Each structure stands twice: as C-alpha cells, then as structure tokens.
Amino acid sequence: MKPVPATPAEAPDAGPAAELDPWALALDRGRAWLQRVRNADGSWGYTPGQQGRPEPTVLAAAAGQDDAWVAVDWLGSHDQDYAAFLLPAVAWLRAPELAGRALDTLLAFHAVTTESEHAFDTTLPGWAWKEGTTPWVEPTAFAMLGLRRALPDLTGPLAEQARTRLAQGSAYLADRQGHDGGWNYGNPRVFGAELDSHLDATGWALMACDSGPMAERGFDFLRGILDRPSTMGLSLGALASAVHGRDPRPYLDLLAPRVTDDGCRGRADLTALACAALTLGKEHHHAFRA
C-alpha cells in the first residue's frame, strides 16, 4: 500500500495543525461516539442500545488500532457468523487466538456450489453469508481479506490451504465481475440481462482482489461513488483505493463531514467503517490489509 498524503486534498497548505485536519477531527468524532455507544459487555450493536452483533463488533475493531477495540471476550463467546471471515484481517496481531479460530472457521467454510445452468460459473467455490447457501461477493471478499492478512504468517499445509482458498476467491470474483466493471451481490447476469453493479459490493471486492486489469475495470465503476456518495461507499472507496495505490483523498474529503457527533446516521457499523477509512489519513494504516 502506498502511503497516503497526510493532508486533505482541499487543504490550502501542506501543514495544517492536526486539530484542524478535518479527517482527524472526523476520526476523533467517530471514535468518541463509538466508545459512548459500546455495550457494557464490550460489543456493539448496529444501533445504540441494540444487543451486540458480530458485524459491527468486528468493524469496530477496525476503527481503532489499540487492543481495547477488539471485543475479545464477547467475540470469543458468540457465534461470529459471516463476520468471522473478516476477523483475521482486523485482529490478527491484536487477538491472535481469536483471529486464529476465525481463520479455521473461514478455511472450513464451503458454500454450496451447483451444476445449474447460469451465465456465470456456479461450480466456483467461495463464501456464503450463511451455511448451506451459495457464495456471494461480499462474504467472499471478507474471507479473502482474512486470508491475505494471515497468509504471511502461515507455514506448511495450512499456508498451502490458504493460498488455494485465496485463489478460489479470486476466481470467483473474476467470474462475477459485471459488465460495467463492478460487482453486485453476486449475480452479474440473470435471464440474459446484464445486471447493474453496486458500489458497496464493488468496494469490498476491490479491497480483496489483486491489482491488475480486473481491479482497473472495477475502479471505472467505483469512481461513481464520488457523484453518488454514501458513508459506506466513500469509506470503501477510500480503503479500496489505498490498496491499489490510488489516491483516497477525494473519498475522505467527502466522508469526513458525514461523521457527526452522533456517528454516521447513528449506526455503529457505518461509523466504524468510516473510522477505518479515516485512519488512512491520520495514521497511515490500512485496517483491513496490512
């Protein structure tokens, strides 16, 4: 990952005081809100007061760099569901035992494949949101991010297995790329019609995939986020850009004002994702890809 310039794109000069940096201020606002709404058991719900849920709790681990952001006890005692796929990416060093178990989970997970006739290859393995169902783009991207983080530290058969599964994930993403360069949830074509891609799925897929022609096509679509912004889209746009050596600043500039004292729409998952993106600017750290 290329280092991210330390200042917003629109800053008048190169050295604003840190306290005036809109990215840093937004990051502080988001983290402060997340801390305020954290459940007593260490977890996060999607919204304040909701019981802990795996996805916002794992995303919150990506919002801050110190160990306290990883709800080890809560995550260790609850079914992490599809969020387990992402957990190694955000907690590999900070909670190695937990992340190791999550890695086992994602390596053991096999989505349902079929021989049915579609305009895409339904025999390709990937990861599903739920056991017993077919693979989809976002959970596959989550798992690929988890595998990428773990792989440098793996050896022997485990490393080989991780490489094989990562290659399967890449093949799945290549097959499901849409006519416009992006990805939707996972059905690029139905009954002969080319379906439209979605910015959110495209952001995760780009974050997980290798640089190259597939990613270049993906960015052709992803740039649309700047014209049709959302918190999720902008966060993923910045994070995906940083992975492929592109400039995340235009995304961060639009993202920062969306992080208010009440988080992003009062949602922990969105606020955590925004904070993860904003760490690119303040701390030069990628929350999902080392």
Add this chain to the structure above:
Amino acid sequence: MPSGPDPKQQAADGLRLLSPSRRRVLLGGATLLAAGAVGANVWNVQRQPPTTVLRQRVTGGYGDDLARQLGEGLAAFPAFLAKVKGSSVVLKPNLVEVHPDRPINTDPRFIVAVAESLLRAGAKQVTVAEGAGHTRDSEYILEQTGLDALLRDIGVPFVDLNLDDAAFVRPPGNLTGLDTLPVAKTVMAADLFVSLPKLKTHHHVGVTLSMKNLFGTVPGSVVGWPKNPLHFAGISNSIVDLWSAIRPAFAIVDGIVGMEGDGPIMGSAVDAGVVLMGEDLPSVDAAATRAMGLRPERVGYMVKALSLGATIADSRIDVLGDEVAPRSFAVIDKFARIVAH
C-alpha cells in the same frame, strides 16, 4: 411454482366466465355433487372469505394531490382507519436498488403521501422500514431516491430492517419446512403493519406485489443477502409463510408507474395510473394482477396461499372504486401462461 396450467384451476377459471348469478347457482348446489378436479377448486372458491379491494385511478401522478387522493381511497376502509387512530404504523415499501430510468422502487412521493394520509387519520407514529434484498447500503438508496429528504421533511423515521433483531415466527402452513422464520422485530412490534409494494412483474414468480414485498421483513444480517435461504426454501413457499405468519393489516400498491417485462429490476416502466388497496393482501395482489392483464390463478404463490385462507377468486373480491381497463403488462416468456387472453 407450477410448471404449467393447473387443470383444477382451469376448471375454476371456467366458472368465472359465467355470470355471477349463474355462478352462485353452481356454487350453491351443483358443487355438492362435483367430483375430481372441479370439486377441489369449487371448494376452494367457496372457502375463500369475501373481501374488499379498492381500485383507484390516480390523476396527477405523484404530484401534490396524491395524499388527498389516497386519503379518499382509505375512506373506503373505515374499520382499518379506526385501527389507525392512536396506533404505531410501520410502512414497508419496496426498495431494492437505484436506477434513474427504471421504476424499481415504491416511489418516495407515494410513500410519503401514504405516511401523511395515515398521520392525518390519527396514527400516533408512522415509521418507514425496509430490508433491501440486493444492496446493503440503505443510506445510498435513501439519499439517491430522495426518500431521505422527504421523510425528514415530515418527521418520519426510517428503520433498516436488515439490521434489526429478529423475532422468530412460526408460519401456520410451514410450506418452507423451516419451522420458524426470522422477521424484524420492528415489524412484529408495530400496531399496524402496511405493505407498500410497486406494481411489477417478477422474473422468478410472475408478479411482485404486497405479499412478495414481505421478503424485506427478513433481516439480512440474520439470513444474509439476497435473503438466500428463502430462495433455497422456495420463493413461493417463503412468500406464503411470511404472509401467513405476519398477517399485515393493510396493503397499498403503487401502480401509478409500474414495471413490465423483466422485473423486478430490469423491466420497463408502465404508466398505469392506478392504486390498489385493501386489508386482505392476497385479494389486493389478485386484483392488482388482474389490473396488469395477468391471471392470479396462475401465479404459484397465490394458489399456494389458498390453503391458508387466502382469497384470490374474482367472484369473492368486491372491487370498489374506478373502472380501470386492464393494462396488459408484458412478461418474460416463462410466464406466458399467466397472461390473460
């Protein structure tokens, strides 16, 4: 989903071609002697409780007069309006994804007009709620459709049902075999739950209306996207189980601009200029299907719902309101069998 015409249903369809009085005679006497294919369906028609649906021609499209017109339509349902007074009402539109040229979603102006009508009717609180089946970015849908700003203007909140906690409900027919279905607690906790679908064809089940719209009550954070376990259990089975477990209080179909062809997202716009509403969702959907020039008796999930007390027979639905000549919605080839000739 049936793969071809159902001979039993064809027999029942034949009855429908008779005059109402002749039909009554047949249903009252001769049916006792009916046997085989005909008997089974006559029994079904008799057992379908009589219902009322309002078919309302709307003038001015989604313009400023829409809330007033919808208010007039709702006046045809005094029992429902009595329940609205002092109640918390959850409106469930169909929000799927955003495309500038395709009428995929229940129109935001329609949603707001319904909300305003119900607030004027005395609702204590109105909430708009949806759990979109395709994109997970509900903020994107809200902002890009303009619904976000419109709801803010009238102080109506939005709840993303995909992120909601689930209540596990037991569908009486259990057609899916899943025993329980996760339904968003916001839906189950509402005093009144109202389905606000778009009038559309659907490439998997023929038409998507107020019953199919209930897929959005299942939280994606619990079952994943695009609500895949419901597909594995059978889309028609899931529709019927959700309807029978939730039993929404009311449905209002946005047919001002509908979608034909390769719906629910890739089809083409149809200026149908009609709204359909009522307390019995299968009846509303059946009347809406007829307004599309299609045959509800050939729509798999509507037929399946008969065993759970649904009413879809034309003879059992009292259609009030305006005469609206059916506008023939195009369907993809696999659904040619549901086209009324």
